[in-house]
Amino acid sequence: MGKISLEVNGKKVEKEASDNTLLSTFLREHLQLTGTHIGCDTSQCGACVVHVDGNSLKSCTALAADVNGSKVTTIEGLETNGKMHPMQEAFKKLHGLQCGFCTPGMVMSAVDLLQKNKKPSDTEIRDWLEGNICRCTGYQNIVAAVKEAATKM
Amino acid sequence: MKDFNYHSAKDSKEASKLASSSSAFLAGGMTTIPSMKLGLATYKDLIDIKNIKKLSGIKVSGKSVTIGAATKHVEVSNSKDVKKAIPSLSSLAEGIGDPQVRNRGTIGGSIANNDPSADYPSACIALNATIHTNERKIEAAKFFKGMFETALKKGELIEAIEFQIPEKSSYQKHPNPASRYAIVGVYVAKHKGDVNVAVTGAKSCVYNDKEMSKALSGNFSSSSIDGMDLDSSEMNTDMHASAEFRASLVVTQAKKAVDAC
Numbered sequence: 001m002g003k004i005s006l007e008v009n010g011k012k013v014e015k016e017a018s019d020n021t022l023l024s025t026f027l028r029e030h031l032q033l034t035g036t037h038i039g040c041d042t043s044q045c046g047a048c049v050v051h052v053d054g055n056s057l058k059s060c061t062a063l064a065a066d067v068n069g070s071k072v073t074t075i076e077g078l079e080t081n082g083k084m085h086p087m088q089e090a091f092k093k094l095h096g097l098q099c100g101f102c103t104p105g106m107v108m109s110a111v112d113l114l115q116k117n118k119k120p121s122d123t124e125i126r127d128w129l130e131g132n133i134c135r136c137t138g139y140q141n142i143v144a145a146v147k148e149a150a151t152k153m
Numbered sequence: 154m155k156d157f158n159y160h161s162a163k164d165s166k167e168a169s170k171l172a173s174s175s176s177a178f179l180a181g182g183m184t185t186i187p188s189m190k191l192g193l194a195t196y197k198d199l200i201d202i203k204n205i206k207k208l209s210g211i212k213v214s215g216k217s218v219t220i221g222a223a224t225k226h227v228e229v230s231n232s233k234d235v236k237k238a239i240p241s242l243s244s245l246a247e248g249i250g251d252p253q254v255r256n257r258g259t260i261g262g263s264i265a266n267n268d269p270s271a272d273y274p275s276a277c278i279a280l281n282a283t284i285h286t287n288e289r290k291i292e293a294a295k296f297f298k299g300m301f302e303t304a305l306k307k308g309e310l311i312e313a314i315e316f317q318i319p320e321k322s323s324y325q326k327h328p329n330p331a332s333r334y335a336i337v338g339v340y341v342a343k344h345k346g347d348v349n350v351a352v353t354g355a356k357s358c359v360y361n362d363k364e365m366s367k368a369l370s371g372n373f374s375s376s377s378i379d380g381m382d383l384d385s386s387e388m389n390t391d392m393h394a395s396a397e398f399r400a401s402l403v404v405t406q407a408k409k410a411v412d413a414c
Contacts (some may be wrong), residue, residue: 002159018156019156019157019158019159019199020154020155020156020157021187022154023187026365037230041190042187042190043186044331044332046251046253049253053223055227055256055258056252057253057256057257058253058254058255060183061183061186061187061257062186063159063173063179063182063186063259065159065161065201066159066179066182066201066203066308079272109253111251112252113252130250130251130252130333131250131251131252131253131254132251142243147401148312
């Protein structure tokens with residue numbers, strides 16, 4: 001058991017959690033931020049991607065204790081004053097989702113890509129989204145959405 | 154996942170002091186955490202070594218590139234110094250897993266785990282690496298002992314890996330399309346006196362293919378290994394590839410690597 005102190009979506013949080021608490025569990029069950037999804041739970045599918053200190057990671061494969069003191073951004077933290085993030089807008093506009101289960105991870109991963117590469121090519125987008133799996137196989141529109149967002153960010 | 158005690162060590166001394174027969178060092182956790190979640194491994198104590206400053210960073214000298222054990226794959230692939238000194242090492246790092254894995258996974262963790270399909274062990278063999286631990290220096294050729302087995306003793310911590318800069322080198326892998334692990338990966342490095350052909354993914358442990366090394370040391374051209382019929386009796390067979398296919402892939406990837414040098 002230990003104290004986990006994080007800044008999540010701009011707010012400081014402090015909670016007791018057992019040492020084996022995964023970051024994904026901490027976000028979903030301790031903070032009720034259920035936008036971060038758990039798909040495979042084996043770090044393959046990417047539904048659980050969040051940002052820690054500005055970089056994307058799979059929260060099902062990180063301990064909360066291990067990122068103690070970090071700044072975490074989840075899908076809930078992307079909007080500003082009720083307005084969707086350009087990446088979310090683009091996914092909505094271009095139908096970059098079908099069932100929507102993988103979407104939080106896709107969006108978080110794609111936002112990290114545009115932080116590092118402002119104008120990615122189709123290949124670069126597909127390479128970057130290597131670790132995000134869409135079981136509906138809606139990749140065409142996901143790639144189109146990321147390209148659209150790149151023109152707005 | 155079973156409960157354990159998490160410790161964050163501030164230096165190597167503290168880390169090895171905390172180590173016991175029921176502990177593990179935690180770096181990126183890209184293998185340790187999934188293994189624990191699946192119940193394949195249980196530990197009483199996890200000793201986080203990521204915050205030990207001395208273990209991160211890249212140093213290039215005239216003859217070698219030294220990478221701290223807790224240096225992440227993304228740091229190796231983005232390093233201009235590595236790209237300049239050993240471009241194949243930089244591209245190897247860029248091909249590991251996915252961006253999220255590369256943001257967390259470390260070179261020391263990869264080597265300590267010694268997965269038979271991991272990329273970095275082949276770089277260690279091909280580039281005549283020296284593994285620096287908190288106790289001694291180990292030559293790569295003596296470090297990788299078998300499937301998930303290394304020469305590391307309990308509580309011994311890798312601090313850095315020192316790679317010899319080759320004249321030419323290339324790493325070519327045929328990746329598993331889902332995990333990006335090597336079904337077969339071949340790292341060819343031409344040094345002043347000889348050529349190393351390190352193979353990962355094909356057998357239970359990384360190895361230097363003596364037959365190809367000899368042929369390429371004599372004549373560094375892909376024609377000198379073209380059509381080579383490798384013994385597949387000790388090669389892996391699984392749902393992804395048969396031993397015979399792997400034997401053929403080793404030659405194909407080695408030829409590609411030579412041509413890319």
